Amino acid sequence: MQTRCLWETTARETAPPTPALEGPIETRVCIVGAGITGLSTALHLAELGVDSVLLEAGESVASGGSGRNVGLVNAGLWIPPDDIVEALGETDGERVNRILGEAPAAVFDIIERYAIDCSATRTGTLHLGHSAKGRNELARRHAQLISRGAPVSLVEGEACQALTGTSRIRAALLDERAGTLNPAAYTHGLARAAVEQGARLFTHSAADGIARDGERWRVSTARGAVTADRVVLATNAYTCDEWNAVKRHYFPGHFFQVASQPLESDAAERILPQRQGAWDTRMVLSSMRRDDQGRLILGSLGQGEGRPQAYLEQWANRIQRCYFPDLGKVEWQTSWTGRIGFTPDHTLRLFEPQPGILAASGYNGRGLTTGSVVGKGFAHYIAHGDDTLLPLPLKRHAPVSARRLRSAAYESGFTLYHAGQCLRVVT
Known part of the structure; x- marks a missing residue:
């Protein structure tokens, strides 16, 4: 990779x-x-x-x-x-x-x-409720956005599965403004x-x-x-x-991504068929989208640079098999990391x-x-x-206090969470 x-x-x-x-x-x-x-x-x-x-x-x-x-x-x-x-x-x-x-x-x-x-693309984005608690959070956001006139909808059941391509997500918040x-x-x-x-x-x-x-x-x-x-x-x-x-x-943070080779199977085409970008309601979110060449791109909060490639591939495999097991084995092509400014x-x-x-x-x-x-x-x-x-x-504004400590705490938390996912301690 x-x-x-x-x-x-x-x-x-x-x-x-x-x-x-x-x-x-x-x-x-x-x-x-x-x-x-x-x-x-x-x-x-x-x-x-x-x-x-x-x-x-x-x-x-x-x-x-x-x-x-x-x-x-x-x-x-x-x-x-x-x-x-x-x-x-x-x-x-x-x-x-x-x-x-x-x-x-x-x-x-x-x-x-x-x-x-x-x-x-202008087909919207999807916020994915990965659990009952996540679904409740989406309902809360949906009510707040609707009250402000935003074109959002809470999609559930079979309609949600058709839109996302996974049976593991039973509710998703579709924001039609986005892309x-x-x-x-x-x-x-x-x-x-x-x-x-x-x-x-x-x-x-x-x-x-x-x-x-x-x-x-x-x-x-x-x-x-x-x-x-x-x-x-x-x-x-x-x-x-x-x-x-x-x-x-x-205070600085990071977000890493892992992209597959272009995918052409029927199972791949069922994943986000309208090409919305998506992210889930996990404590440390997982993002997912397809590019215009059919790749599956997964990402999450944390530093990817300097990590062993086997670690990143294991994490990507875990998320892919959780949400899209029908794909079978996926060959991961490349990975990269960007920085985020947190407050x-x-x-x-x-x-x-x-x-x-x-x-x-x-x-x-x-x-x-x-x-x-x-x-x-x-x-x-x-x-x-x-x-x-x-x-x-x-x-x-007052300067952000304890910048290095906040950054280190975030990164440590992200690393522990991802390790738990790879070890199947975190679902």
């Missing part, structure tokens, strides 16, 4: 050629991080006639979490709507529910307007669109510091510098440097660490849609001084 991100190797949409930054340049807005948030910000700034420069540390715009996630175009945050309101208050909570509830439509609009070839895509291809397409609209993108150009330059900001790299009126810090879970304020506002209350943070600097962190596994919407909101705020397109108003 290889250790390379499937999405990178199968993306039909390619990113534009990008140089490293050499020497000093000036712009209205400097964006640090060319993932989905940064690219969406640049694209929407360009649509508003605002010049921007993006600095990306990696060799590719899709080398971080933006290109390595599951590719679910989900609505909302990870936690249910009422929990969001409890965490953020009525006004801000319902603002998040409304704006992020519309986020899949915003993503599909970008895809259509810029003809991004990212294997997008799937190849996240690396989507990120490449955002980069292409942003550059075509006039944004300047530099890869191999890690920002290594930021300082005042009169009334402007100067962002330095190893071989150059960008002087700008405004700066957007869009590094989220891939923030490494202490100077970057984002680092203090999340203690499972909600995102949008803030201004200093005047003229915008930052986002803590997407908690919903970065594809959230990042797309936050980028548009940042652009609107920069151009018009209006934050109403952002899921949350810009606020001051």
Whole structure:
């Protein structure tokens, strides 16, 4: 089994050629991080006639979490709507529910307007109740979403089995707003669109510091510098440097995935026949979806890099045989891991660490849609001084405490849970 991100190797949409930054340049807005948030910000700034420069540390715009996630175009945050309101208050909570509830439509609009070839589907997503307790949780979420007018349905019995392809799931929450895509291809397409609209993108150009330059900001790299009126810090879970304020506002986690060879049997075609992406209600979730070449892709929370391949294959076999035993023996082709920015209350943070600097962190596994919407909101705020397109108003936040301890505790818990699954201690 290889250790390379499937999405990178199968993306039909390619990113534009990008140089490293050499020497000093000036712009209205400097964006640090060319993932989905940064690219969406640049694209929407360009649509508003605002010049921007993006600095990306990696060799590719899709080398971080933006290109390595599951590719679910989900609505909302990870936690249910009422929990969001409890965490953020009525006004801000319902603002998040409304704006992020519309986020899949915003993503599909970008895809259509810029003809991004990212294997997008619009058949929804499925949250799978793996137990009676899980079914009750889905019913709770269903009631909360229906009360807010969301097009969701609770599917049970034979209809559920036909939709999922497994008899082990007796209830599933279908969200018709959502869908799937190849996240690396989507990120490449955002980069292409942003550059075509006039944004300047530099890869191999890690920002290594930021300082005042009169009334402007100067962002330095190893071989150059960008002087700008405004700066957007869009590094989220891939923030490494202490100077970057984002680092203090999340704690890191991981999500690994394992993909099979393309499957062509009748048993395979019964698995998610409408190509919804799905995840279950386990304490440590398992995700599952098919790609446009028929592969089965399984994933879960935790670090996959550095794990023995036999460990990952054993876990994948356990999940596959639990849900889809008719497949028989599956040959696993590749595995990869991406990072997630977690926050203690499972909600995102949008803030201004200093005047003229915008930052986002803590997407908690919903970065594809959230990042797309936050980028548009940042652009609107920069151009018009209006934050109403952002899921949350810009606020001051206390730094996340005990970041390393929280991260270690999460990873230890995920590892123990997966070991229990492999040993059949956990069902």
